[in-house]
Amino acid sequence: EEPFLSAEELVIDMPALFRTQRTGRLLTTLACAFAAASVPVFPAQGAVAPAGDPPAGRAAAAPLPGGLGPCVPGTCPPGPYPPVTNGTIRYRDNAINIFAGGDFLVRGSAAEAEGRVVVLGDFDQNKKAGVSAVYNIGEAGVGSRVAPPVGSDWLTTGGDVTVAEGQRLLAEQGVVRHAGTASGTILARDTPRDPDAAAPYTALRGQLSAASQCYAHGENGTRTPTGTAVHAGGETLFTGDGTSALQVFNVDFDLAGASGGQEGVRFANIPDGATVLVNVLGTRRVINTYSGGIDDATDPLNALRERLLWNFPDATDLELKGTGQFQGSMLIGQDDSDTTVSLPGINGRFFTAGSLTHTSAASGGGGQEFHNYPFVGDLPECGTGPTQTGTVEVTKKDAEDGTVLPGAVFELWHETNGVPGVQTSGDNPDDQIGPPCTTDARGECRRPVPLGTYYWVETKAPDGYDLPSPGVFGPLVVTAANAREDVEVTAENVKTPVVDPVGALHVIKTDRTNGRRLAGAVFELWRETNGRAGLQTTGADPDTRRGQGCATDGRGRCDFPGLPLGTYYLKETAVPDGYRRPSPAVTGPYRLTEDNADKGVTVRLSNKRGDPHKGGKG
Incomplete structure (x- = not known):
């Protein structure tokens, strides 16, 4: 029988679909929706992965959480996505290509973000004077040319959409849905204000953070690599073991030259169809590279694109720059992170639990773009369901008047040694979770965590305030019953008495x-x-x-x-x-x-x- 709807005619309203389902059931819902229309759900991973099927005899693992990664029809390409081109739009992908758990800032002379964009905070466009006044969302002039379905949500925000005077945000065949206000010139089919615009996606922030930690650190410390990463000779060379279906590399240095300049990125001994997971460790990291190109036929890095994930589990300050069309998807796990992208191209999904700034190099040049390419790799199994992780939060306030205070520094500790209270030293201390966190303008530090008992330990008070003694706040107990809500505590500080000199x-x-x-x-x-x-x-x-x-x-x-x-x-x-x-x-x-x-x-x-x-x- 002929299907009720053809693949070309079927457009799923993803926000509406998310609103009807609990996080983690998206794939099941999509399967039902497409089965009813007699249209296949996602193509088998081998069918859409340019690198081929996983190596024979190797068990497939898990995808990214929340149904993220593969193409969501629309009309997905039947095989590999087209290379970077300005050709005719033939395919439509309703998956999220860019997710920011914080804010998304457009600065400098950045040009385009291809694919669907979801931002839990604000979207703010304020490019520098004298450059193109346009920023494209959803559809790019040059890219994979796989755009979101016509009339679907191309940009969703949990906050405001602000476009500077004299500039234009173009989502001409899509919808810009926002929970806050919208100001400036926004060219779209519709710009509805929806207080619940971002509600379907809020759980993704914690799921991505937990997955990022799991991919890098697992349950027993840093995940065991299967290959080596050597920084020498003007490049970082990743050498795999030649057999594993999941190639794991751990990098604890910047991918940049000795003086901070550009360097190459090269992979060797990677079996066909393997997933490549690169865990870039450290709280401050830079990638400065010329690697990756527009021509898929000549650049070897491009062949890994749809099965390559760059994971930054601990970075709170990340800069991606250089002259390359960088390949692979990005996952930044810290929700207090700031990532600055000035590379000419990012070719892959881009998921950050924190904030993102899309800009251009200070030395000049423009036209920086995100391109829409899926991630279809097989990753380690991680417990990222809604009842398996939660969020702990501390809010710093003035003890006298309740004013929120930025600038306090906290460590987060997980109760693991069976001794009541927190132990941060000695022969058997509890476990510290991630790097220290500095309270933001709202006076807050937030962290996604597995179920368990946690303590915030204040190590530095805001300027002008005394460090409390003891500076321990908790216990905060995250359970299956409260994992959907932030488990919160307020930490108050007393002003340091002013003593005249x-x-x-x-x-x-x-x-x-x-x-x-x-x-x-x-x-x-x-x-x-x-x-x-x-x-x-x-x-x-x-x-x-x-x-x-x-x-x-x-x-x-x-x-x-x-x-x-x-x-x-x-x-x-x-x-x-x-x-x-x-x-x-x-x-x-x-x-x-x-x-x-x-x-x-x-x-x-x-x-x-x-x-x-x-x-x-x-």
Whole structure:
């Protein structure tokens, strides 16, 4: 029988479909939808993978979570996606090609994001002056030319869509659906405001984060590699074992030249059809490369594209730059991460739990593009279902007025040693989860985690606040019952008391003739307080005397510590035996300021010898 709908005619409303299903049941729902239309669901992975079927005798593992990765009809290509071209659009892919759990910023002279784009935060376009004012979403002038279905959601945001004055966001045959506001010039079939626009996709953020950790670290530390990654000779060479269906590489360095410049990326001894998983470890990473090209026939990196995943489980600061048409899909797992992309092309799915900035190199050049290519590889099995992971969150606030505070640094610890409370040191500590987190402008740190018990440990307070003692917040218990909700705790800080700076005045008394230090000189200290020049010690409004008198010791020294900043005078009231009283007996003014408060002000005063029979008092 003829199908009720042809593959060319069938367009699935993915947001509506997501809204009717629990996360993790998407593939089942799609299968039912397409079976009803007598249209195949996803082609078998071997049918769409340009690298061929997995090696014989090797068990397939798992795809990316949430149904992400393969083409979703639309009208999917029957085999490999077309190479980068400007040809006619013949195929439609309703899968998410770019996902950002934070914000998506368009800067510099970036040009296009091909395929469906989902952003849980804001989409903000503000390109630099003097470049093309256009940014394309969904359909690219040059790319795989596999666009989302006409009339489907091409851009979805959980926040605002903002396009700078004089610029244009083009999604001309698609829908821009947003939960917040929309401002600026947006050319689309429709721009509906939908408060629940991003709701179908919020679980993906935690699932991707958990999967990223699993792919890199598994359950027992860093995942065992099957090959080596060697950084030498102007390239990073990845050498596989030649047999494994899943080729795993762990990289703990930047893919860049010794001086930070561009270098090549090359793979060797990878069996046909194998999935390649590259775990790039570390919190700050750079890829600066010329590798990858437009011509699939001549560039060997391109052949791995649809089974190559670059995984950044720990990176909070990631930069992808150079001159290459980089190949493979990207997964950035930290939800407080910031990724900056200025490569001319990213050819593969791009999934980040954090924020993304699409821009151009500071040195010039433009036209940076994301191209729509699927990921169909077989990855390690990971528990990423909605009841198997949750999110723990800490919010930092001022203890007095409740103001949220950015800039606090927390470590997250998982209760693993069976001892109540958190142990961060010793022979059997609990496990630290990921790198430290710094609270953002909302005062928040959030982390996706498996089920279990967790503690936030504050290691640095915001500027102007005291570090609490103890700085431990928890336990936060993530269970199957609450895994769909953030498990939260508030951490309050008290402001550091403001202490006015103080200084000191140091007096050194010497013999005027030979410089010998003299004991027994007595001084009064007066502070300028009445606003009149000079020292007034009597009358209706005198200056203020500070403390008792001070006599020079055997080193000829007399100190007045702990003085507020200000102007002071010294009055000598007694001289060493055998010396004359100076005239005048008042010296100053001496000024204590913020600049000299640490060291104080040192005053050197001398006396002449007098008639010894007068005891130095004449």
